[in-house]
Amino acid sequence: MTTSAVSPTGPRLVPAAPAWPDATGHFGVFGGRFVPEALIAALDELTEAYEAMKVDPAFVEEFATLQRDYTGRPSPITEVRRFAEHCGGARVLLKREDLNHTGSHKINNVLGQALLTKRIGKSRVIAETGAGQHGVATATAAALMGLSCTVYMGEEDTRRQALNVARMRLLGAEVIPVTTGSRTLKDAINEAFRDWVTNVETTNYVFGTVAGPHPFPAMVRDFQRVIGDEARAQLLEREGRLPDAVLACVGGGSNAIGIFTAFVPDEDVRLIGLEAAGDGVDTGRHAATITGGTPGVLHGARSYLLQDENGQTIESHSISAGLDYPGVGPEHSYLHDIGRAEYRPVTDAEAMEAFALLCRTEGIIPAIESAHALAGVMRLGREVGPDALLLVNLSGRGDKDVETASRWFGLGDREEVDPGPGLDTDQQPTEGAVTNHEAVAGHDAGEQA
Amino acid sequence: MSALQQRIAAAHGEDRAALIAYLPVGYPDVDASIAAMVAAVEGGADIVEIGVPYSDPGMDGPVIQEAVDVAVRAGVGMRDVLRAVEAVAAAGAVPVVMSYWNPVERYGVDRFATDLAAAGGAGAITPDLIPDEAGAWIAASDAAALDRVFLVAPSSTDARLRSTVRACRGFVYAASTMGVTGTRATVSDAAERLVGRTREAIADTGVPLPVCVGLGVSNGDQAAEVAGFADGVIVGTAYVRPLLDGEGAEGVRRLSEDLARGVRQRAGAPA
Structure with missing residues (x-):
C-alpha cells in the first residue's frame, strides 16, 4: 500500500471514540459475560465505577500524572x-x-485498574500471570497504592520464571502456584476467578488483557x-x-x-x-x-x-x-x-x-x-x-x-552464558x-x- | 408441568425436600460414572445432575476439578453424556445435564436440545450462562420442551432475581455461598436468606417454581438443615469424594442413603 492515509482535508487530530462494544459488552457476536451469576454484581459495580471514573476530571488528572511521572509517558x-x-x-x-x-505496556492498564480499586473501596487486588510481567506490574501498582496483592501463576511457570516470582515477592505480593489443570496461564485465570467469587467483598480482579467478561475488554482497551x-x-x-x-x-x-x-x-x-x-x-x-x-x-x-x-x-x-x-x-x-x-x-x-x-x-x-x-x-x-x-x-x-x-x-x-546480575536466580539448570x-x-x- | 418440577412436587407431597445428586460423566471412566449415578438413584436421589466434563470449570473447587480433569483427558464428550442421561432415566430418577456453556455451544445448541430431549433428559443447568446471554438456549429449550435452570447467588440484586427466575423452568438453583463447589463444615446463613428472597421474586411472577440449594452440603445433617427451608438439596462434591477415595458406586450409594434420610428430617418448618 502506497497511498497516503491523509484525506484531502487531513486526518483528524483527535481520534474518534470507539463505536463498540454495546452497553452489555458485545463486539458484534463476541464478548459479553459468560460467568457465574455470583460475579455479575461485582462486574456491574466495576462497570458503573469505571464509567463514572473515566469522565471524572480528578481521576483523569491523577491517571495522567501517574502516566507521566511514574511510567515515564509519553513513550518515544x-x-x-x-x-x-x-x-x-x-x-x-x-x-x-x-x-x-x-x-512493558502492562503498567498502563494496572495503574488504571488500581486507581479504580481504590475508588470502589476495595483493599486487595488479585491477578493472573504467566511469565510474570502482568503480575509484576500489578504488584508494582499495589505497592504504590498500598493495596494487598495476590498473584496466581501456574506452578510450572513459577519454576521457570523464578526471577519474576522474586520480583513480585520483593514488591510485597503473595504468589500462589496453581497446580490444577494444565498448571499454566489459563488455569491461573480460572483460579483467580475462583478467588474473586469467594472474596469479592474485599477484592478486585486486575485482569491483564483485553479478554474476560465485560467490562474488562473495553476497560483494558481504554487504559491501553x-x-x-x-x-x-x-x-x-x-x-x-x-x-x-x-x-x-x-x-x-x-x-x-x-x-x-x-x-x-x-x-x-x-x-x-x-x-x-x-x-x-x-x-x-x-x-x-x-x-x-x-x-x-x-x-x-x-x-x-x-x-x-x-x-x-x-x-x-x-x-x-x-x-x-x-x-x-x-x-x-x-x-x-x-x-x-x-x-x-x-x-x-x-x-x-x-x-x-x-x-x-x-x-x-x-x-x-x-x-x-x-x-x-x-x-x-x-x-x-x-x-x-x-x-x-x-x-x-x-x-x-x-x-x-x-x-x-x-x-x-x-x-x-552470563545473563547479567539478577537474571540468573535459582532456576534449575536443564540437563x-x-x-x-x-x-x-x-x-x-x-x-x- | 416440567419433569423436574413434577418430581420436586412429588417429594413435597411426602413432606420432604428433593435430593439432587451431581456426578460428572467419565470419572473414573464412563461406565463407572454411570454406575455411580445409578447407585446414587438407588440410594435415594430423586434427580441426577449429570456433569459434562470441561477443561476450565471456573465454578468448581478442587475435588470436582480433579475428577473432571480425568474425564477431559480421556476425551469424554456429549455422546457419553447422553448415554448417562438414558441410564439415569432408566434407573427411575429425573436426569438433568449440568454443563458449562462452551461444550454445549460447540456441540450445537439446537442439536444439544434435540438430542437431550430424545435421550429422556429433563433439561440443563448452565452455571456460566446467565439469562442475558442465553437467547439461543432459551429458544432451543422452548422448542424441545426442556427445562432450563439458571443460578442465583447471594450477591444477586432483587431485579436480577426477578429476571432470572422468569427465565428459569424446572427449578431455580440457589448457590448458597459466594464461592466455588466444595464441602463446608456449616451451611451458610446466606442460603436461607437467598431462598427467601428468591421466593419473593417468584411470587412476583405469579408462576410457582421450586428453589433448590447447592454448594457446600456434604452429609445428612446438613441436608436436613437445608431441607428445612429449600425445596431441593443439591449435593456435588460429597458425591465425587467416594469415587476419588476409591469407594466406588458402593460409597456413592451409602452417601445417598444418608442424604436421603437427611431430606426426610427437615430441621425447620417446611416451606
Whole structure:
C-alpha cells in the first residue's frame, strides 16, 4: 500500500471514540459475560465505577500524572533505519513501550485498574500471570497504592520464571502456584476467578488483557489506548501523515488494541496483528487463536479460541511466554470478522530471527512477544515496498528473555552464558542439550506477560 | 408441568425436600460414572445432575476439578453424556445435564436440545450462562420442551432475581455461598436468606417454581438443615469424594442413603 492515509482535508487530530462494544459488552457476536451469576454484581459495580471514573476530571488528572511521572509517558517513537534495510526498504518506526517503568505496556492498564480499586473501596487486588510481567506490574501498582496483592501463576511457570516470582515477592505480593489443570496461564485465570467469587467483598480482579467478561475488554482497551493516541499524534507531528500500517503482536491482545484503537477510524491505515504460530499453525503446536481457532466461550467471553471437538480448551504453544494463550480478546475477533484488522501467524523461528536482527542492527533487545511484530514488519515491508511508512508497537523489553534467547541461539550452555546480575536466580539448570521447546518460558494472558 | 418440577412436587407431597445428586460423566471412566449415578438413584436421589466434563470449570473447587480433569483427558464428550442421561432415566430418577456453556455451544445448541430431549433428559443447568446471554438456549429449550435452570447467588440484586427466575423452568438453583463447589463444615446463613428472597421474586411472577440449594452440603445433617427451608438439596462434591477415595458406586450409594434420610428430617418448618 502506497497511498497516503491523509484525506484531502487531513486526518483528524483527535481520534474518534470507539463505536463498540454495546452497553452489555458485545463486539458484534463476541464478548459479553459468560460467568457465574455470583460475579455479575461485582462486574456491574466495576462497570458503573469505571464509567463514572473515566469522565471524572480528578481521576483523569491523577491517571495522567501517574502516566507521566511514574511510567515515564509519553513513550518515544524511534525510527530503526538499519533494521529497516531488512524490511524491503520501507520506513519502520517503533513505539517504545519497552521504555515504560516495569518494562512493558502492562503498567498502563494496572495503574488504571488500581486507581479504580481504590475508588470502589476495595483493599486487595488479585491477578493472573504467566511469565510474570502482568503480575509484576500489578504488584508494582499495589505497592504504590498500598493495596494487598495476590498473584496466581501456574506452578510450572513459577519454576521457570523464578526471577519474576522474586520480583513480585520483593514488591510485597503473595504468589500462589496453581497446580490444577494444565498448571499454566489459563488455569491461573480460572483460579483467580475462583478467588474473586469467594472474596469479592474485599477484592478486585486486575485482569491483564483485553479478554474476560465485560467490562474488562473495553476497560483494558481504554487504559491501553494511550499507546495509539500518542503514536498517532507523534506521527502527525513528525511525518505530517499517518502510517500505512500499524503492527503489533497479539496474545490476549492488549498492546495491539492499545495501539490500534486510535487508528481504527482511519480506514486507509492497515491494522495487522501478529499471532504466535509456535512450530507452525499446521503442526497443531501454536497459539495463533484467530488464524487457527474457532469461535467459542472461554474465560467469560465469546471469542476465537483453540478448542477440540468437545469444546475443551487446547493448550497453546509458543516460545513467547506472553503470547502463549489459547484465547484472544473479543474485540480482535470482531475486528477480524468485519475485516478491519488482519491477523497473521509468525513462527518461533521467524520471531527469533527478528529478535536477533533488532539486537544487532539497533542495539535494542526486544521482548520475544514484540519480536513477533518485528517479524511481521519484515514480511510486510517486502510486500509493500520502499515508500511505505510502518509503525510497530515494541510492547516490551527483552531482559526477561535473555536466557531463553541464549538457549535458542546456542550461545553456549548455561554455565558459559552470563545473563547479567539478577537474571540468573535459582532456576534449575536443564540437563543435557536444550531444545527450543525447553526454552519455552511460560504463559500469560496478553503480551509481555 | 416440567419433569423436574413434577418430581420436586412429588417429594413435597411426602413432606420432604428433593435430593439432587451431581456426578460428572467419565470419572473414573464412563461406565463407572454411570454406575455411580445409578447407585446414587438407588440410594435415594430423586434427580441426577449429570456433569459434562470441561477443561476450565471456573465454578468448581478442587475435588470436582480433579475428577473432571480425568474425564477431559480421556476425551469424554456429549455422546457419553447422553448415554448417562438414558441410564439415569432408566434407573427411575429425573436426569438433568449440568454443563458449562462452551461444550454445549460447540456441540450445537439446537442439536444439544434435540438430542437431550430424545435421550429422556429433563433439561440443563448452565452455571456460566446467565439469562442475558442465553437467547439461543432459551429458544432451543422452548422448542424441545426442556427445562432450563439458571443460578442465583447471594450477591444477586432483587431485579436480577426477578429476571432470572422468569427465565428459569424446572427449578431455580440457589448457590448458597459466594464461592466455588466444595464441602463446608456449616451451611451458610446466606442460603436461607437467598431462598427467601428468591421466593419473593417468584411470587412476583405469579408462576410457582421450586428453589433448590447447592454448594457446600456434604452429609445428612446438613441436608436436613437445608431441607428445612429449600425445596431441593443439591449435593456435588460429597458425591465425587467416594469415587476419588476409591469407594466406588458402593460409597456413592451409602452417601445417598444418608442424604436421603437427611431430606426426610427437615430441621425447620417446611416451606
